[in-house]
Amino acid sequence: MSTAVASERPVNPVEPFLRTDRMPHIWCPGCGIGTTVNCFARALVESKQPLDKVAIVSGIGCTGRVAGYVKLDSFHTTHGRAIPFATGLKLANPGLSVVVYSGDGDLIAIGGNHFIHAARRNADIKVICVNNFIYGMTGGQVAPTTPVGATATTSPYGSYERPFNLPYLAESSGAVYVARWTAFHVRHIAHSMAEAFSKKGFCFIEIIAPCPTLYQRRNRLGDGLDTMKLYKQRSVIKNGASTRDLDVGLQGEIVVGKFVDIERPTLQQNMEQQLRQTLKDRFAGLGGA
Amino acid sequence: MLTGAHFLDGDQAACEGALAAGANFAAGYPITPSTEVVERFAARIPTVGGTFLQMEDELASSIAILGAAWGGAKAFTVTSGPGFSLMMEHLGYAAMTETPCVLVDVQRGGPSTGLPTLPGQADMMQARWGSHGDYEIIALCPNSPQECFDLMIDAFNLAERYRTPVLFMMDECVGHMTEKVVIPSAEKIEIVPRRFTSLPPGEYKPFQAGEDGVPEMVKAGDGYRIHVTGLTHDEQGYPAMNWRGQEKLLRRLVDKVRKHPPVRYEERDLEDADVVVLAYGITSRVALRALQMARAEGIRAGLHRPIIVWPFPEKRIRELAAKAKAFVVVEMNYGQIVHEVERLAGGKVPVTLVPHAGGTVHEPEVILKAIREAAQ
Known part of the structure; x- marks a missing residue:
């Protein structure tokens, strides 16, 4: 009897992609990170990725914990350095699809230098950045994405630094695919992730997501559900919009969409072509596994 | 592969040693007096089969090699004083995640920018204790270009045997002095291969070790779907963040070297x-x-x-x-x-x-x- 009951237990379609033995996860109620992981699992299905050949690399922070929860080869690296780790991994093992999944503080503050250089050289990695405008894991400090005027524990009277516009930064640095969604846009997120899987080169997807515990609460923006409603009201889909115009404020419009989708040879393709052209028969290959 | 007698400086000889050891990936950032190692590697590796990547800084170099190692490569990076300081976090990450790799430090006068073109031996304690936390480390110290070649092979072999980062502590004099270096034929060079597991996925635990304290390895893409973290972790690789997990992991990481110390x-x-x-x-x-x-x-x-x-x-x-x-x-x-x-x-x-x-x-x-x- 108990067996019959067990077999009727509804199975969440993303469960096979998760390390269920690691649940419950650490994320707060209303946090947007889990939503993006759900989208990621759907993208893996949609794009028919051979899961043994997908590797995920995270840095440090709340989003940095994603690597620990998905049932893939996963690497939880040091703060800010997921991208150079991923670059080495992909070059050494070119058959892998390598995804970097991390937060705004990790990728853009401490890891900002690696971000622009990986985009410049067009490393063949997919970078998913969950942007909650705040350092969550350490308790709500100001980030290089925090909108002007927003309060954080280290900007108690409101942030006064101009934040990065991430799609603009990614495009100017050389990314071949740039999209932004909010955690409300679950189908769009999954679709963008699947599109990125089908592309070669440095792909960047920003997902604006709530941190109800630290960002929303401190800035009187409501709880997780309120934030979803606000995202719905504030978001405007403008595919192909100029990335120059994508600043996000504490209030006001959030422009989302796919902004860049171009072709450019990857780091490895350029490396191979240059070496083959110069060395001819002496070129012995890049030695990947 | 190069064989026979050559007139090489220590930096070049160290590069040849890495090639002889089977290194097929290096990442580096220019810094005197170590740059000649990667300059030679950049010139040599495409004709041998492998990858060199000049990174944006030493933080990137020192973790790109760890990514490459988990991708299956034999990888190393090369630096000097200030760059060695920047690499310390990833030395600890490599020790914690038991990632085989070699870090070369061609020591110059310090602290800080110090004497970029002149020798020092003042990074020896940094080599031992430079990253935060407790760990054991292996460090070799050559005194001639010939040893730069010979010991570099040993450095890679020790990295594979113990699954630790291995430090190669040169100095500017040894790096820049030119002497005769004899390179034996490949069959006379003993190479310790990576200890890949023979267990199937499901039975294999990435951080479960046998009596010697050294776990067997896999590489990404082999179907094991492993988790690797710098957090204190259990045999499965999952975070185990309490004093028991810490005691168990740290004891093994330290004992695998202390109980069977390499001596030379x-x-x-x-x-x-x-x-x-x-x-x-x-x-x-x-x-x-x-x-x-x-x-x-x-x-x-x-x-x-x-x-x-x-x-x-x-x-x-x-x-x-x-x-x-x-x-x-x-x-x-x-x-x-x-x-x-x-x-x-x-x-x-x-x-x-x-x-x-x-x-x-x-x-x-x-x-x-x-x-x-x-x-x-």
């Missing part, structure tokens, strides 16, 4: 020696001159040169302390390895330091004076 040293004229001169790297060659002068004066003195400096050859130093009358430690810093010797000599015999701030080598006469005084 060179000794000369110690059979009858009253005075043991301990020196390593370029300083050991200056010390040899001083020892010749001492012997000419009838002083019974000999040399102990640690080649694997970390773990320190504790047992041997204790043995020598029981026989000799005095130690003279010569190093191009204001006292680092001397602390190890003092600890192990344990008050049995006096230990004298012959320090040097760096920038050039010791005068043999200064060492001779210390030997004379120690012999009395």
Whole structure:
């Protein structure tokens, strides 16, 4: 009897992609990170990725914990350095699809230098950045994405630094695919992730997501559900919009969409072509596994 | 592959040693006096099969090699003083995640920017303790271009055997001196292959070790879907963040080296020696001159040169302390390895330091004076 009951237990379609033995996860109620992981699992299905050949690399922070929860080869690296780790991994093992999944503080503050250089050289990695405008894991400090005027524990009277516009930064640095969604846009997120899987080169997807515990609460923006409603009201889909115009404020419009989708040879393709052209028969290959 | 006798500097020889060891991935960032290693690698590796990538900084280089190692490569990076400081976090990450790799530090005068083109040996304690937290490390110290070649192969082999990062502690003199280097044919070079598991996915636990404390490895893409983290973790690789998890993991990480320490040293004229001169790297060659002068004066003195400096050859130093009358430690810093010797000599015999701030080598006469005084 108990067996019959067990077999009727509804199975969440993303469960096979998760390390269920690691649940419950650490994320707060209303946090947007889990939503993006759900989208990621759907993208893996949609794009028919051979899961043994997908590797995920995270840095440090709340989003940095994603690597620990998905049932893939996963690497939880040091703060800010997921991208150079991923670059080495992909070059050494070119058959892998390598995804970097991390937060705004990790990728853009401490890891900002690696971000622009990986985009410049067009490393063949997919970078998913969950942007909650705040350092969550350490308790709500100001980030290089925090909108002007927003309060954080280290900007108690409101942030006064101009934040990065991430799609603009990614495009100017050389990314071949740039999209932004909010955690409300679950189908769009999954679709963008699947599109990125089908592309070669440095792909960047920003997902604006709530941190109800630290960002929303401190800035009187409501709880997780309120934030979803606000995202719905504030978001405007403008595919192909100029990335120059994508600043996000504490209030006001959030422009989302796919902004860049171009072709450019990857780091490895350029490396191979240059070496083959110069060395001819002496070129012995890049030695990947 | 290159074979036969060549006229190479230590930096170039270290590169050839890495190639002979099977290194097929290097990432680096330019810094004097180490850059020649990666310059040669960048020129050589495309004709051998492998990848070189110049990264945006040493933080990136030192973790790109770890990504490459988990991708299946034999990987290394090369740096000097300031870059070595920047790499410390990833030295700890490599120790914690048991990622085999080699980090070369061609030591120059410090601290800070110090003397970019001139020698020092003042990173020796940083090599031992530079990253935060407890760990054991393996560090080798060559004193000639020939050894830069030979020991680089050993460095890669030790990295695979122990699954630790291995440090290759050169100095500017050894890096830039040019001497004859004999490269044997490939079949005469012993290579320790990576210990890949034969267990199927499901049975394999990435951080479960056998009696030697060293787990078997897999690479990404092999279907094991492993998790690797710098957090304190269990055998499955999952975070285990409590004192029990910490005790279990740290004990193994430390014991896998401490219980089976790799030992390598060179000794000369110690059979009858009253005075043991301990020196390593370029300083050991200056010390040899001083020892010749001492012997000419009838002083019974000999040399102990640690080649694997970390773990320190504790047992041997204790043995020598029981026989000799005095130690003279010569190093191009204001006292680092001397602390190890003092600890192990344990008050049995006096230990004298012959320090040097760096920038050039010791005068043999200064060492001779210390030997004379120690012999009395």
